[in-house]
Amino acid sequence: MPRAVYLLGLAIFAQGTSELMLAGLLPQIATDLHVSIPAAGLLISAFAVGMLVGAPILAVVTLRWSRRVAMLAFLAVFALTHVAGALTSSYGVLLATRVAGAFVYAGFWAVASVTAIELAGPEARAKAMSILAGGLTVATIVGLPAGTLLGQHLGWRAAFWAVAVLSALAIVGIRATIPRGRSENVPELRAELRSMTKPQLWLAYSTTALSTGAVLVIFSYLAPLLTETTKLPDAWVPAILALYGLGSLVGITISGRTADRRPFTTLAISLIGLGAAAVLLALVTATPWLAVPAIVAVGTFGFATNPAVNSRVFTVAGSAPTLAAAFNISAFNVGITVGPWLGGLALDAGAGYPAVGWIGAALALLALTTIPLASRAAAQPEYDRASSMTGA
Structure with missing residues (x-):
């Protein structure tokens, strides 16, 4: 590299x-x-x-x-x-x-x-x-x-x-x-704008926004979840956040090595793992020795989606990737904005901090439903020709 x-x-x-x-x-x-x-x-x-x-x-x-x-x-x-x-x-x-x-x-x-x-x-x-x-x-x-x-x-x-x-x-x-x-x-603006008309690209953006929202709805409320529901002392929070970060680094590193060869498989495994970790967290929020590994798993599987969703955007965009990449950054920020907002709505309604795990799992499941659609689109002959022209 x-x-x-x-x-x-x-x-x-x-x-x-x-x-x-x-x-x-x-x-x-x-x-x-x-x-x-x-x-x-x-x-x-x-x-x-x-x-x-x-x-x-x-x-x-x-x-x-x-x-x-x-x-x-x-x-x-x-x-x-x-x-x-x-x-x-x-x-x-x-x-x-x-x-x-x-x-x-x-x-x-x-x-x-x-x-x-x-x-x-x-x-x-x-x-x-x-x-x-x-x-x-x-x-x-x-x-x-x-x-x-x-x-x-x-x-x-x-x-x-x-x-x-x-x-x-x-x-x-x-x-x-x-x-x-x-x-x-x-780059040419006309070609860049043409690339934005591809349905596969907007499908990729949906995956990006949903998977990011699934992670951020949990990450945004980790500190109060740990202190108010898991009942851990405040002093433990930085250490658990660091473990979450280490899990994220492991996930993104492994995914970076597999997503080029098997993008859809990597993405599917990551989203299934994220959803499972979110469900586990929702169920065991009050049990520290189970909640902490679940939080680490959220970071690991959640960040493992990142290289795969980015690689998909560049594959679909072909020879006009700049604007496509820019909108993918916007899609990430849609997830960063919407995920915590949904969590806040649930907490304001009195659902309690386990709700952020259930919301994260639901968003991960929605993101997972985009994978077979994207896989079928990638198998279409016109998609294969466009990808081969760009070396994808």
Whole structure:
């Protein structure tokens, strides 16, 4: 695997740390900026909205740019939004920097995905995407607790400065490893838009959104689930979150090695495992020695879907992958938004924390129903010809 792909994973780690770390910094931010905790929580929602709209817009705007230039520009803006966020004393300004940072982060994801796939070659698409998405997984294991710890001891602004420094280091790495000039296959907007008419692509997006929602409806409420229903001490929560992150890393690594050869099998096994783990968690939430392994299994099987769904999008998109990849980033953020929202509705209705497991299982089952449809579509002769032309 080219070294540049690992550098792109480092850039995702830097930006993903910012995406995740606010969950542990909300009390400090709320106190410092004199806002309520729910108002501070809107900073997380604003980030999700920025990513949802940023990927397709920036994919189109920068379609004719050199990918190297586009990624460097996105990273530079991302770093500057964190410098501005660290310096401001205004909640409104901080909110705006979160939206702007997420906007370019989504653009970076879209362009970096296409770049990693091109650098790795058609036989290692899923492996390249597992390395790229592995940066976000490592951010879950290392970045989230480190950012929280830094914020607790040096103030939340220190965590923002740390992200800005990490982003600057990623800029140096990309400048050193990503080739100059445009790709040999310069994207054309008309071809990109034509690719978006393929039903198989929207089926892939459905799988992405549903599988992501299945994971996030559980992950978003893990801390209160563990303390209020499983009755574990607060001090145990970071350790269990770290185990969840390690499980995620294992799942995404294994899937990255199998999804290129057997994408539908990998995806089906991952979704069945995710659904089973979610059901187990719903049934044993009050039993710590069973609930913790179930949580780890949710991370393992949930993140194992990632390389497979990404690889599917590139296979279907063929020679016009940039806009398709951008909409896949948006599909991830649909799942990130809808999953926790559904969980919140159930909790507000008094269902209790086991409900998030049942919702996760239902979403995983819905995602699983898309696999035979996608498999049949892939077996059609016109699909086979299009894939063979792109080396899929």
